[in-house]
Each structure stands twice: as structure tokens, then as C-alpha cells.
Amino acid sequence: MTDSTTQTTCPYCGVGCGVVATQEGDKITVKGDKTHPANFGRLCSKGAALAETLDLEGRLLHPEIYGQVTDWETALNTTATALNDIIQKYGNSAIGFYVSGQLLTEDYYVANKLMKGYIGTANIDSNSRLCMASSVAGHKRAFGSDTVPVDYSDLEKADLIVIVGSNLAWCHPVLFQRISAARQQRNDKLKIVVIDPRRTATCDIADLHLPIKTGVDVTLFNGLLHHLRAHDHLDYRFIEQSTQGFANALQTAKETANSIPAIAQHCGVSEADIIEFYRLFARTEKVVTLYSQGVNQSSSGTDKVNSIINCHLATGRIGRVGMGPFSITGQPNAMGGREVGALANQLAAHLDFEPEHQAIVQNYWQSPTIALQAGLKAVDMFEAIEKGDIKAVWIMATNPVVSLPNAERIKTALARCELVIISDCVRNNDTVPYAHILLPAQTWGEKEGTVTNSERRISRQRAFLTAPADAKPDWWIISQVAQHMGYQYGFNYQSPADIFREYAGLSGIENNGHRDFDISILSQLSDAEYQTLTPYQWSPRSALQTTAENRPRFFADGRFYTLSGKANFVPVRPIAPKSESNSTFPLILNTGRIRDQWHTMTRTGKTPRLLSHISEPFVDIHPEDAQAFDIKDNELVCLNSALQQIIVRAKLSEGQKRGYLFSPMHWNAQFSAQARVGTLIASHTDPYSGQPEFKHTPVAVSRY
Ligand code: SF4
Numbered sequence: 001m002t003d004s005t006t007q008t009t010c011p012y013c014g015v016g017c018g019v020v021a022t023q024e025g026d027k028i029t030v031k032g033d034k035t036h037p038a039n040f041g042r043l044c045s046k047g048a049a050l051a052e053t054l055d056l057e058g059r060l061l062h063p064e065i066y067g068q069v070t071d072w073e074t075a076l077n078t079t080a081t082a083l084n085d086i087i088q089k090y091g092n093s094a095i096g097f098y099v100s101g102q103l104l105t106e107d108y109y110v111a112n113k114l115m116k117g118y119i120g121t122a123n124i125d126s127n128s129r130l131c132m133a134s135s136v137a138g139h140k141r142a143f144g145s146d147t148v149p150v151d152y153s154d155l156e157k158a159d160l161i162v163i164v165g166s167n168l169a170w171c172h173p174v175l176f177q178r179i180s181a182a183r184q185q186r187n188d189k190l191k192i193v194v195i196d197p198r199r200t201a202t203c204d205i206a207d208l209h210l211p212i213k214t215g216v217d218v219t220l221f222n223g224l225l226h227h228l229r230a231h232d233h234l235d236y237r238f239i240e241q242s243t244q245g246f247a248n249a250l251q252t253a254k255e256t257a258n259s260i261p262a263i264a265q266h267c268g269v270s271e272a273d274i275i276e277f278y279r280l281f282a283r284t285e286k287v288v289t290l291y292s293q294g295v296n297q298s299s300s301g302t303d304k305v306n307s308i309i310n311c312h313l314a315t316g317r318i319g320r321v322g323m324g325p326f327s328i329t330g331q332p333n334a335m336g337g338r339e340v341g342a343l344a345n346q347l348a349a350h351l352d353f354e355p356e357h358q359a360i361v362q363n364y365w366q367s368p369t370i371a372l373q374a375g376l377k378a379v380d381m382f383e384a385i386e387k388g389d390i391k392a393v394w395i396m397a398t399n400p401v402v403s404l405p406n407a408e409r410i411k412t413a414l415a416r417c418e419l420v421i422i423s424d425c426v427r428n429n430d431t432v433p434y435a436h437i438l439l440p441a442q443t444w445g446e447k448e449g450t451v452t453n454s455e456r457r458i459s460r461q462r463a464f465l466t467a468p469a470d471a472k473p474d475w476w477i478i479s480q481v482a483q484h485m486g487y488q489y490g491f492n493y494q495s496p497a498d499i500f501r502e503y504a505g506l507s508g509i510e511n512n513g514h515r516d517f518d519i520s521i522l523s524q525l526s527d528a529e530y531q532t533l534t535p536y537q538w539s540p541r542s543a544l545q546t547t548a549e550n551r552p553r554f555f556a557d558g559r560f561y562t563l564s565g566k567a568n569f570v571p572v573r574p575i576a577p578k579s580e581s582n583s584t585f586p587l588i589l590n591t592g593r594i595r596d597q598w599h600t601m602t603r604t605g606k607t608p609r610l611l612s613h614i615s616e617p618f619v620d621i622h623p624e625d626a627q628a629f630d631i632k633d634n635e636l637v638c639l640n641s642a643l644q645q646i647i648v649r650a651k652l653s654e655g656q657k658r659g660y661l662f663s664p665m666h667w668n669a670q671f672s673a674q675a676r677v678g679t680l681i682a683s684h685t686d687p688y689s690g691q692p693e694f695k696h697t698p699v700a701v702s703r704y
Contacts, residue, residue: 006464007033009451010047011102011444012598014329015039015174016453017047018535021445021464028054028464037535038152038453044173045596045610052607054445054465060427061469064438072470072480079437080484082419086392087119094391096381097124099342100398101131101331102599104449104461106499107474108333109340110491111396112348114482115375116341117367118490122353122375123390125344127398128334129378133689134296135327136338138305141570141688142313144562145516146338146350149318149554150288150326151455151537156182157322160284162193162277164217164308165294165695169201170595172292172328172454180205191284193277195220196294197590198620198662199655208276211657213268214590214696215577217295220267220274221307222572223257225250227278228314238316242558242566249310249569256573266574268657281311286322293330293592297695299578302688306570313567319555328454330593335452339517340503344375345690349507350517364506367490377690379405379683386413394421396474397441401430402600402668405692407678408644423477426602430669430676440471444603447473449496450533457537458519460530475499497530516540516554516561577696578684581659585641585698587625590662591677592695597666605671617646617667617675620653621701622660629701636704639663641680641697647704648675661699 004023009016018036022029030050034041063075070078086094099111108126115124139146155161155178168176183190183205194206195217203209212220228234229250239246257263264271281287289312295304309325317323329335341348351357353374362370376384382404384390393414401410414420414434422435425443432438441447446467452458479491493499501523508520519538540552560567581588596613598604605611619639621631631637633652638645639661648663656662667675684693 006462007460008462008464009332009459010043010050011332011461012046013172014331014334014454015172016332016451016457016459017043017174018459019043019047019050023464036459038455038457039174042174042177045613046598046604049604049607049610052609053603055606056468057606058426058428058602059468059471060424060438060440061471062440063470066436072472075437075439076480076484079421079439079481082437083392083481084485086419090391092119092121093123094389095119095121095123096376096385096390096393097396098378098381098393098398098400099124099126099337099396101126101128101334101337102397103333103337103474104447104451104496105333105336105340106449106496107396107478108337108342109348109499109503110475110478110493112341113365113367113490114478114487116347116371117362117365117369118482118487120369120371122344122371122373123381124342124375125378125381126337126342127378127400127403128329128331128337129343129690130297130403130692130694131293131330132296132327132334133343133691134298134301134686135305136343137302137686137689138309141302141306142309142568143555143560145560147516147554147561148327148454148456150324152178154288154322154324154326155179155290157286158190158288159286159322160191160193160280162195162281162287162289163202164195164289164291166290166292166328167196167198167200167202167592168290169204171330171593173595175328176202191280193280197657197660208273208280210267210269210273210277213657214588214660215298215300216267216574217304218300218307218572218574219257219263221311222253222574223260223263223274224278224281224311225253225314226258228282228311231282233282234314235316238558239314242560243313243569244564244566245569245571246314249571252571252573285317287317288323288326290326290328292328294695296327296691297693298691299684299686299693300575301686301691303572303575307572310569310572313569319553319558333451335454335456336450339452344377348503350515360509361506364509365490377685379685379690379692382410382413383683385417388416391417392419392421393417394423395431396423397425399429399431399600399602399668401434402676402678403665405678405681405694406643406683407676423474425471428670429600429602439477440469441477442467442471442473446471449475450500455537457535459535460533495527497525497527500530501525578693579682579696579698581698585700587699587701588660589639589641589680589697589699590660590695591665591681592662594664594666597664599666600668601666601671602668617648617664617672618651619648619701620651620656620662622656622658623652623654624658626650626652631701631703638702638704639680640700640702641682643682644679646675646677646680661701665694
């Protein structure tokens with residue numbers, strides 16, 4: 001590398017691709033990093049356009065208090081005093097932090113430490129709650145730990161990949177590229193099944209597409225479990241030695257999904273396709289079931305996750321090369337947040353709200369207190385703000401007025417809140433107008449730290465730009481506010497390396513061996529070693545002293561992180577989505593991402609090249625539904641749910657299932673005043689994970 005070349009990581013999705021930023025004079029180019037094990041040089045359209053998003057237009061450059069620009073010392077004092085006043089007046093649980101999968105792990109850790117160890121409440125939750133919380137809950141129920149047991153390389157070694165609820169080609173494009181390349185190289189010996197209500201670009205490489213209805217995954221996978229038993233494809237040795245609860249799960253599967261015609265009818269697909277899928281799964285040893293938001297974003301998302309895991313446990317297809325259940329995260333650092341306790345129901349280092357774990361964390365932090373119970377999850381936190389139970393909220397690097405369900409009510413909640421602090425790199429998103437205090441944060445290319453991708457690989461994000469004006473790293477802002485609140489000890493960090501070493505050390509503290517996350521081998525890194533850290537994939541504690549090449553796999557020994565060491569089968573029954581279609585709202589709206597935009601468009605919306613792919617908000621509708629509702633292709637339509645109305649352009653699409661619509665989640669007020677799809681979505685959540693149901697909203701469509 002020359003002085004003008006920096007190896008860093010793409011800030012968008014959970015694939016976590018390595019990129020190389022090269023600066024020649026004023027010109028910056030961003031290319032894929034050929035040495036990074038996530039992408040080996042590949043990039044998608046969003047990653048390839050990163051250099052076009054680096055201008056300062058729209059940046060928040062100075063601290064502001066009630067709209068007046070101020071200096072950092074005044075802003076820090078005001079923020080700290082206001083938080084302390086609210087704690088004194090209403091108690092510590094009147095404070096909430098809403099953080100983001102865009103934060104670096106070091107930022108996440110310091111925010112979590114301030115809340116849980118010093119302010120003393122666990123009311124800190126991440127927008128990752130919207131992305132993968134059901135997988136976390138499903139993993140913990142099955143494995144006793146939030147462990148992702150599959151690596152990206154397994155996708156290239158599998159003989160069957162079942163892609164459930166994911167338009168991988170658009171949402172995790174580099175993984176799609178890797179799978180497509182593997183399929184070509186292996187002369188189509190790698191089979192692909194896509195399970196998704198829509199016929200998406202991902203189906204272009206599918207041998208079989210099951211366009212199931214939304215919300216029926218448990219029936220489909222319970223039926224698979226029953227089929228595997230009926231056709232003698234179970235691994236009884238594995239079930240006996242490494243699992244518990246099989247009989248119950250099988251009995252539940254038998255009761256709920258024992259007839260192919262009934263399963264086909266319930267799922268809305270043909271019997272022949274169901275049989276073909278079950279046969280492919282049954283006869284193929286190396287199966288990866290890769291799933292994403294179509295599974296997670298549901299009022300029964302955790303049960304869906306466990307219905308998938310049950311099938312892998314029953315066949316012993318886990319902990320070995322080329323097989324396993326694989327949750328891929330949407331956000332670039334959802335996994336990093338999980339590692340350091342950024343969810344309201346976790347402590348740092350994959351520890352829980354149990355007395356022994358609380359003591360470990362508090363002792364390690366030497367903190368004045370420790371949160372005694374799980375805090376409010378994202379949707380509940382904003383309801384508490386609306387009710388007045390939370391009086392102060394600090395929103396970091398996220399735009400809830402667009403992205404949360406019932407998004408119009410988020411405005412009401414924030415308008416009622418006594419103190420809204422926002423730290424962000426942008427000055428003008430939909431949430432910023434509700435801020436009393438604005439704190440300017442550094443952004444990608446300016447800040448230093450680490451992120452963890454969907455295969456548990458920690459990569460460095462490195463700075464190659466000088467931060468403009470008063471923009472500061474998030475970890476610095478949080479640490480400074482903590483110190484100004486009076487918490488001198490515990491936040492005297494000089495660099496992100498200090499923070500990284502601290503949480504790496506916490507991860508290594510003994511806990512009877514019931515913990516998967518241990519990166520304590522990295523706790524002694526020097527500043528120089530942290531600076532040059534190459535991508536590091538964490539693996540079982542026993543692997544700490546081994547090299548990357550011979551590092552063992554999770555669950556390879558048939559041992560899990562439950563007290564018994566055995567994985568749990570979880571009996572799951574199909575549960576209908578919370579709201580069904582009716583005569584007023586006869587269609588079901590599914591939401592998701594498009595190829596060239598990210599989240600609420602505050603970065604990707606800056607580049608005309610990315611906007612040229614799809615330039616305005618739309619709704620996909622099947623031509624027969626369009627005809628039934630007298631809708632023509634390309635005309636503006638109103639979408640109404642029980643909550644709100646939005647106006648978007650109709651796109652007639654044969655890939656859309658009849659009775660179902662699809663509209664993207666990205667558009668914010670800056671790009672389209674009346675297309676915030678989050679305003680249509682009710683706040684129904686999964687009872688275990690708290691993840692909202694974004695994929696199943698009854699709506700009506702009519703000409704504008
Ligand atoms: Fe970035 Fe994801 Fe695209 Fe990779 S696949 S370049 S991480 S957006």
C-alpha cells in the first residue's frame with residue numbers, strides 16, 4: 001500500500017466487503033479489496049459508488065442547541081446537565097438511547113457502558129432490532145447462545161442453498177455473486193431453492209422458486225421436518241447425542257403440517273413444488289438454509305427461525321463444512337452491536353441479565369451500578385416516549401421517523417419528548433427537526449474502528465479523510481458526555497484501540513464455558529497492531545491459539561452453549577400474522593430494499609448514478625390485481641393502511657404474487673414527501689424478539 005491508499009470496509013450491508021480507497025490529489029477512488037475474505041475484490045453497485053457520496057453537502061458540521069450553533073464544550077455541558085437533571089427528577093429509566101447498526105463496535109460499546117453501567121438502565125436499543133433480532137432470539141433458544149454457525153465459504157461448498165425471505169441479488173449482492181460464481185464453476189451441481197412471495201432477481205439462478213404467502217414459513221418447515229422423519233432422513237445419532245426436545249418438536253410438526261395438499265394450500269404454492277423442495281432437502285447432505293428479513297421481520301419471526309434450525313438439527317446438518325442455518329444481517333455492524341450489548345436484552349460480550357453475568361460486567365467495568373433487567377426494545381421505547389415514561393432520548397446515526405413502524409407516531413412521540421439529543425453526520429433527515437441538541441458525528445472515511453459482518457468477521461474501518469469542522473467520532477462524543485455527567489472513571493479513552501482492547505478483555509472472562517464470543521486474544525494488541533489488524537473471524541474459545549486455517553467450527557464437536565451442552569429443538573406452531581386482509585384493506589403489503597439504495601437514502605441518495613436505477617418510490621402489483629383495481633402501469637396510486645396513506649407509482653409485475661404488493665422502505669421526505677412506507681406499518685412485534693412485522697400489512701390501493 002502507498003501512503004494514499006487505505007484498506008477499509010464498506011459501510012452498507014452485513015456482507016462487510018473490504019474496500020481500498022485511493023487518493024490521488026483531490027480524486028478519490030474506491031475499489032474492492034482483493035485480499036478481503038468477504039468479497040475478494042468484488043463490489044456491488046452501492047459499494048462501487050462510495051466515492052460519489054463523500055461531499056459535505058447536507059453534513060452536520062457544528063453542535064447546535066435549539067437551532068443555535070455552539071461550541072463543543074457548551075454542547076457537552078448542556079447535554080450532560082440536561083441528562084442529569086432528568087435522571088434526578090424522574091429516575092434513570094426516564095432515559096433512552098436509540099442507537100444504530102451504522103455505529104462502529106467501539107461506539108456501540110461505550111454507549112452500552114454508559115447506559116447499563118453508569119446511568120443504570122438497559123433502555124438502550126439498536127435499529128438492528130428491525131433487522132435480525134428474531135435470529136438472535138432463535139439462536140439463543142436453540143443453541144443457548146447467539147452463534148452464527150456458517151461461514152461464507154460454506155455457500156461455495158454446499159450442494160443445496162435454500163434462500164428464504166431474501167432478495168439476495170439486491171440486498172446482499174456480493175454473496176449472490178459468490179453463489180452465482182460457485183454454481184457456474186461447479187457445472188450447476190450446486191442447486192438453489194428460493195422461498196419468497198416475489199419472483200425477484202435472486203430467482204434468476206434458482207432451480208426452484210416457491211412463491212409462498214407471507215407468514216407461512218413455520219408450516220413449510222414443520223412439513224419438512226415431518227417429511228424428513230417419514231422418509232427416514234433423520235440423523236438419530238446426532239439427535240440422541242447432541243440435542244434435546246426432539247419428540248415434542250416432531251409431534252408438533254406432525255400435528256400442524258402432515259399433509260402435502262394441506263401444506264400446499266396453506267402456503268399458496270403447488271403440491272409438486274413442495275414435494276420437490278422436500279426431496280431436494282432430504283437427499284442433499286450439504287445444505288445451507290440462508291435467510292433474512294422475510295423470516296425475521298414477522299410477529300412470529302423467532303418461531304420461523306427455530307422451524308428452520310429444527311430441520312438442520314434433525315439431520316445433523318450443522319457444525320460441518322457446507323451446511324447449517326445461516327442468518328445474514330442487513331446492517332453493516334448488526335453483529336458488532338450484538339457482541340458488545342447494544343440490544344436492550346443483552347449485556348456486553350454475549351452476557352445476559354443473570355446475577356453472575358451482571359457481576360462479571362460490573363466488576364470488569366468497576367462501574368457504580370449495573371442494569372438489573374432488560375430494557376425497552378425499539379418499538380416499546382418509542383411508545384414509552386409517547387406516553388411520557390421516557391423523558392429524554394439520544395438517537396445516534398439513525399432516522400426513526402422513516403424507518404420505524406407507525407412512523408407518523410414517532411413524530412408525535414418525539415414532539416412530546418422533553419429532551420431529544422441527536423448525534424449524526426447529516427443535518428437534514430426526517431428526524432433532525434425534533435432535536436433539541438444536535439451533535440456532529442464523523443462519518444465513513446473519517447472515523448476509525450471495527451465492524452463485524454454476517455460470518456462473524458471483524459474488520460477495520462479506517463479513516464482516509466480529514467473530518468470536517470467540528471465532526472467527532474461517536475465514541476468520543478459519548479465518552480465526553482459521560483465525563484461531563486460526572487463519570488470520570490471508565491471513559492478516559494484516548495483512541496478506539498483503547499476501547500477495543502477493553503471489550504476484547506471482557507469477552508475472555510471465564511463464565512463456566514457457556515459463552516461463545518471470546519476475542520480476548522486481541523486484548524493485548526498494541527496501537528500499531530490494532531491499526532494494521534487484518535480481518536479476523538471469531539470462533540470457539542478452544543480455537544484461540546490456532547491459526548485461521550485450522551480454526552475449528554462452531555458445534556463441530558456436537559456441543560452447544562446450553563447448560564446440558566445439547567441443542568434445543570423448539571416445538572413451533574404456525575401463528576397467523578397479526579392483521580389479515582379484509583374488505584376494506586384487501587391486499588397485503590410487503591416491504592424491503594431495492595438494489596441501489598441503502599436505508600433512508602441519506603448517503604446513497606446523493607449519487608445520480610444510484611438514483612438512476614430506480615428514481616422514485618413505487619409499488620409492485622400483479623397485472624390481474626391492477627386490472628381488478630383499475631390501475632394502469634406507471635400511474636400514481638394511493639396506498640392506504642389502517643394507519644396512513646402514501647402516494648407512489650404503480651409498477652405492474654408478473655413477479656408479484658396475486659393479492660400481494662411490494663413497496664421499498666427507503667424514501668424519505670427529502671426525496672418524496674408522501675412515500676414513507678413506514679407510516680403504513682402497524683407496531684406489531686414478535687413476542688420473543690420485539691422485531692416488527694414489516695412484511696404483512698393489509699392495505700387498499702386506488703388511483704391517485
Ligand atoms: Fe457494500 Fe454490501 Fe455491496 Fe459489499 S455487498 S459492496 S458490503 S453494500
